[in-house]
Amino acid sequence: MTRIWNESGFQSDDPWVIETEETKAGNNEKPILPLASFIEKAAAGESNLGVLIQPADNVKDLAPWLDKIALVAVSFPAFNDGRAFSHASILRERLGYEGELRAVGDVLIDPIPLMLRCGITSFAVKNPVALKRLEEGRLPGIDNHYQPTARASRDPKSYSWRRVS
Numbered sequence: 596m597t598r599i600w601n602e603s604g605f606q607s608d609d610p611w612v613i614e615t616e617e618t619k620a621g622n623n624e625k626p627i628l629p630l631a632s633f634i635e636k637a638a639a640g641e642s643n644l645g646v647l648i649q650p651a652d653n654v655k656d657l658a659p660w661l662d663k664i665a666l667v668a669v670s671f672p673a674f675n676d677g678r679a680f681s682h683a684s685i686l687r688e689r690l691g692y693e694g695e696l697r698a699v700g701d702v703l704i705d706p707i708p709l710m711l712r713c714g715i716t717s718f719a720v721k722n723p724v725a726l727k728r729l730e731e732g733r734l735p736g737i738d739n740h741y742q743p744t745a746r747a748s749r750d751p752k753s754y755s756w757r758r759v760s
Contacts, residue, residue, distance in 0.1 A: 597721040599697075600729050602711070610735055611645055611666055613699065627668050630656060637663040645657050647699070650678040661692055669715065671700040680713050687714035704728045 599606040613627045620626040627645035628636065630652045636644060637660040645666040647658040648654050657664065665688060669679035671674040679698065686692040697717040698710050707718060720726055728734070 597719050598726060599717055600720050601717040606717070611668075611697075612666065613647055619717070625665070626681065633664075634660065648679070648682050650676055650682075652682075654682040655690070657686070657692075658690055660725070661690060664694055666695045666697060667692065668697045668699045668719075671698055674701050674703055674706075680709065683710070683713040683715050704733075708735055730755060 599609040609729075610623060610625045611627050612618060612624045614620060616739070625643075625645055627647050629647055630649070630713075633644055634648035634656065638687050642663040643665045644663055645668060646657065646664055647668045647670060648657075650672060657667070669682045671677075671679050679700075683696055686696060695717055696715045697719060698707075698715045700721040701722070702710075702718050702720050702725060703722055707729075710718070720729065
């Protein structure tokens with residue numbers, strides 16, 4: 596069972612559905628479309644759409660369509676595939692995307708703080724350990740930061756490379 600989590604907690608009524616050949620959004624649901632399908636519909640004038648970015652997709656292709664996007668889902672197909680971190684950073688820092696950015700796929704508990712720092716705002720979580728830890732409010736922390744990101748640290752002394760007087 597997949598549940599949607601953000602920093603406010605678990606969301607009980609999420610309308611978004613990742614569309615596949617087998618799964619389509621119903622009447623009260625909103626589709627998350629593959630990149631090519633999204634661009635096709637956005638070019639036809641549709642807006643308020645969701646788009647799924649796979650690891651091999653070029654996220655910069657979304658640049659002309661940012662005003663048509665209601666949600667971007669970045670796919671983590673396996674714990675060792677971190678290309679979605681780069682997609683999230685590019686969307687936030689270079690393209691200026693300000694809407695909901697969701698991690699989908701193999702979302703584990705340990706990388707969630709790093710995903711938050713890259714600008715990801717919601718998480719489709721199905722891993723039992725991650726679900727349990729999030730329910731208990733046990734999100735791991737990051738003591739030291741090695742680079743700036745879309746979301747700055749609350750503690751300026753946590754950056755290992757900055758001099759603090």
